[in-house]
Amino acid sequence: MKSATRYYQVGAVALAIRCEVPAVLEDCDLLYGAFRSERSLPGAIQFHIQRSRTKPWKPVQYVLCYGDTVTVAGPEARAVIPELEAAINNQVLHTYTEYFQLHAGVMARDNRAVVFTGKSGTGKTTLTAGLLARDWKYVCDEFALIDPDSLLVYPFPKPLSIKQGGLELIRELGLPICDRDWVSPKVDRRFTFVVPAEARADCLAAPCAIDVILFATRREHMPPGLTRLSESEAAMTLYRLGLNTHDLKRAGFDAAVSLARRTRCFEVNLGSLEHDCDMIESLMSESPLAAQSVA
C-alpha cells in the first residue's frame, strides 16, 4: 500500500507523519486536522507508521518509528494513536530544546497566560478543560514551551487526552468529545480526546506573556487555596521542575530566576473545578498587568 505523509503545524511544533494505513491517517486528521499543512514543513519531527510482521505466520503489528526508536503499538490500528501521542511528547521534549520546558497546562486570557504545573493526576487537564469551557484561549496541556529570552510561552495546542473517568465531567462542561475512543494495550487504558479547535473557532492562543504560575497539589486534608511563593522559592521550584534545565545550563537558571521575578507564583491546593476556575479568574483580574491594560 502506498504511504502518504501528513504535515501538521501544531503551534510551535511541526509534525510529519508518514503512514500507509488510511484509518490511522484519518485519526491523525481528526485530532490534528485544524493544523494540517499542504506543504512540507522543514524541520518537522518525523514519524513513520507501518504495518509489519516479523514472520509470515505471525499476526500483523502496527509499528511506529521515530528518531532511533522503533516501537510496536499492537495488532489493532486504534492502538497507534496512544503510541503516537506518547512519541510526540517524547520527541518534543528532545527536539524543542531551545525552550525552557515545563510539564504544565497553559491557558490565556487577554493575551496573558496562567501556567499550572503539577504531577500527573493533579488535575491539569481538567483545569484546562474547565477554563476552555469559560472561553479562555488554549495554549497547551502537556508542555509549556517558554522562550528563555522573551519569557513568552509558545502554543502547543495538541488535543486534550481524556481518560474514561473524566468523560462525564467533560460532557457536563459541554466540550466536544471525539466520537471514538482509542486503547493503549500497554497501559490497558481506554481514552478519547477533546479537540480544542472544535470547541470554538477562536480558542487557540498566540504566544503570550506569563502572568501567573501555579504549582498545583491536591492535599485532601487541606482546604483548597493559594499560598504566594517568595521569588527565591519560586525560582528554585521552577529550576527543579524544568524538564530541560540541565540541558540549558546557565540559560535554564536565568530563565527560572527571570520567570520568578516577572510572574506571580503560587502553590495551590486544588479543590472543585468550579472553585479552581473562579480562583484563577479572580487572580487574573487582580493582576498588575490587567490594570495596565485597562489604563
Next chain:
Amino acid sequence: MRPKRCPHLIETRMDDEVLVYDPAGDRTHRLNACASIIWERCDGGHTVEDIAHTLTEHFEVAFERALCDTQVVVQQFDEEQLVSGAPAA
C-alpha cells in the same frame, strides 16, 4: 582564614535570599537570609570572626552562637565547593 567565594559561580539576590548557580557542577543552591549575609562577606577580606560580628548586628544573637553558626555555614559552603580558604573542620 578568610573564606572567599569561588569566582566561577553565578549568584543573584532575591528578596533577602541569594541563589547561587554552579555552572561547573550544574547545581543551584538557595541561601536563606542568615546564610546570605555570611555568603556576601565571604570576599577574602573577612575572617569567620568578622562575619560572626556582622551576624550579631543583624540578629539578636550572642557572639559565641553567631560564631558557631558561621563556622558551620562556611564549612558547608566549603563542602559544596562554593568557597576557598575556609577553616579546617
